[in-house]
Amino acid sequence: MTNPLLALESATVVLPDGRTLFSALDYAFDQRPTALVGRNGVGKSVLARVLAGQLPLTTGRCLRSGSVHYLPQQIDQAAHASVAALAGVAAPLAALAQIEAGSADPVHFDTLAERWNLRRELHSELALAGLAHLRAETPAQTLSGGEAMRVALVGAQLSAADFLILDEPSNHLDRPNRLALLAQLQRWPRGLLVISHDRQLLQGMSHTLELSPSGLRSYGGGYAFYAQCKAEERAAAVAQLEQRKTERRREELALREQRERQERRQANGNREAREANQAKILLGLRKDRSEDSAGKLRLQQAQRREIVSERVREAAQQVEKAASVTLHAQGAATPAQRRVAQLDAVDLPFVAPALRRIDLLLGGRQRIAVSGPNGCGKSTLLKVLAGLLPPLRGTRQAWLRPAYLDQHLAGLDPQQSTLQQLTAANHSAGEDVLRTYLAQLDLDAQRILLPSGLLSGGERLKAALACALYADPPAQWLLLDEPGNHLDLASLQALEAMLQQYPGALAVVSHDEAFLDRLGLTHRLQATAQGWRMEAYDAVSLP
Known part of the structure; x- marks a missing residue:
């Protein structure tokens, strides 16, 4: 060095x-x-x-x-x-x-x-x-x-x-x-x-x-x-944890068998003492010794249980929390041939002339990366698709309900908790069900009770997605504007896992090609000097 x-x-x-x-x-x-x-x-x-x-x-x-x-x-x-x-x-x-x-x-x-x-x-x-x-x-x-x-x-x-x-x-x-x-x-x-x-x-x-x-x-x-080292470390830690859990099960079985043997010996001794017609004082002394022995055994077994349980806890601490999430599909997946949204001869506002005009048809299983340089109009396009911004001319049609998440997650109320907002969005599911859904998105049971403005960037993004996808009725296609900004690597991986499981149409703006490559995208809508160009998605070769 x-x-x-x-x-x-x-x-x-x-x-x-x-x-x-x-x-x-x-x-x-x-x-x-x-x-x-x-x-x-x-x-x-x-x-x-x-x-x-x-x-x-x-x-x-x-x-x-x-x-x-x-x-x-x-x-x-x-x-x-x-x-x-x-x-x-x-x-x-x-x-x-x-x-x-x-x-x-x-x-x-x-x-x-x-x-x-x-x-x-x-x-x-x-x-x-x-x-x-x-x-x-x-x-x-x-x-x-x-x-x-x-x-x-x-x-x-x-x-x-x-x-x-x-x-x-x-x-x-x-x-x-x-x-x-x-x-x-x-x-x-x-x-x-x-x-x-x-x-x-x-x-x-x-x-x-x-x-x-x-x-x-x-x-x-x-x-x-x-990443390879971390994966190997985690695999080794998980294997060690499983070994410690197996040792605990074996130890618990051995302790139970030891306790049962002592109980059998104690029962046999008591029966023999009664059959031998021993004096009450001798029976009492024998009972005291037996209870003392049983007490010592319980103490020894409690100490052994604590030792093996501590080994399990130590092994568990070495297993980093995985970016493991489960996304529940709400209702049937949209058929691939179904139209989701269409822009017909639309002129986008606040966009340079070369990229102002766009015609776009979004289908039920289409998953699109919207790419181009800063300031070309990608965010404006998503807002027009979401119906939040009217086009200068042309028509926008949507046949299914969208969910739009901007870079700042403006739709999430920072004063209200995640659970409050999700409950307000879904009156039909019980709180226990909604809590389970949030837990399976790896959202902590205590933190979903905090004002969402106090959550981390990754937690707020999951909360916003939950409020869109678990609403009643749920959003049936997603529009995401730079969802990975300010997320750490583990949160990015969790977001990738969520979006991989999402069965509906998707349009996402991101400059992170590694992130886009993991989403199973079908098309790329590229802003070019000649206008918007749609092409089959092909992973960008990174240096």
């Missing part, structure tokens, strides 16, 4: 409410491109800010042998006046301009710090990042979210930091921007830590770290190797 650039020694963070987020972490980060994965809420972003020096540890140390450049999940474009400011080079570029205008002020030379080619380097890096159309003076607020992230990465490249930390850099990026980001990171020559649930991006890393309540665990290789 190369020399460490960052090191944690007994690193512990205790939150203001007294909860320990992570404790006693020991790890040395080197120059290998490293992915950091883990469940939502486990502390990945906090750890990133600790490594960057933005948050203090409660106890322990974070050692840095070089400079660290950190980019958070959200780039605050409003805080920067221009592309140069967003890239962190506005001051030295202003100093360079003053010097070129004839200034001899030493402050300007100190600010520039011998970076005489900075203007050329900025333009060169912008071009390499696919942003050649931008200039140093371009207002930052005119950039898209993807462009802002890539400009910030250009600034990191120009900073020549020893270590770069990125927190969910591909969120909301379309496929071209994701590929540009990956190419940009592959050119990064120094230490790199990426927090992400984007499996394509994770696969581009040479090393994977997992943060869990038990600490930091290191895996060599990218996401595919990590």
Whole structure:
């Protein structure tokens, strides 16, 4: 391993409410491109800010042998006046301009710090990042979210930091921007830590770290190797758990047989004593000894049961909760030949002319990926299909009831619990049945009683799907807009499992090709320069 650039020694963070987020972490980060994965809420972003020096540890140390450049999940474009400011080079570029205008002020030379080619380097890096159309003076607020992230990465490249930390850099990026980001990171020559649930991006890393309540665990290789290791670990843990359960059953059988033998001996002894016509005092003494022996046996057996039960509990703790969900089909599946919805000569609002006109017929078993660059009109199309937005012209028809889930799950009331909202949507099923359905979606019995605004992203998505699919009557086709945003890997896998089981028509907008490939899609509706194009779904070859 190369020399460490960052090191944690007994690193512990205790939150203001007294909860320990992570404790006693020991790890040395080197120059290998490293992915950091883990469940939502486990502390990945906090750890990133600790490594960057933005948050203090409660106890322990974070050692840095070089400079660290950190980019958070959200780039605050409003805080920067221009592309140069967003890239962190506005001051030295202003100093360079003053010097070129004839200034001899030493402050300007100190600010520039011998970076005489900075203007050329900025333009060169912008071009390499696919942003050649931008200039140093371009207002930052005119950039898209993807462009802002890539400009910030250009600034990191120009900073020549020893270590770069990125927190969910591909969120909301379309496929071209994701590929540009990956190419940009592959050119990064120094230490790199990426927090992400984007499996394509994770696969581009040479090393994977997992943060869990038990600490930091290191895996060599990218996401595919990590996933294989996790599957093997879980299989071994499940086998160990089954072995411990078998041992407990055998032990319980042995204890029962031991107890029955003692009871038989005790009954035989009592019978023999009565037949021998022993004195009452001797019978009493014998009974006391027998009860004392039985009491000792019960205590010994209780201790042995606790030992084998503890072994089962320990084995169960090693079995990570699987992304296992069961989706109940409400009513018969829609026949493939049945029409679900149709757009006839529809002009979409708020969409560029090339993509404004669309004709679309959605059938009962059709499962469509809606793909295209940011801002092309994918979300608008889903809203028109759902009947939430009227077309400029043309007709929209729907023969079955849809469910539309936008990126922010606006249809879910953050003040009401999941159970309250599902009960309101379905008066015919009893609460016990609805609770069972929610439990089979892996929603905790206590958390379905909390206001849905307090739930995690994955929990809220499952709650919204439950309210649509288990309503009375249920939704018979789904329109999903970026459903995987902000979900951790386990929640993404659970969502994939749910949608694989869904028997109806489906249209989903997502830039995560790995996610789309697992949904059993039949078609792709692609936004192109010539308009919308429908084609058979073919998995995208990922680098």
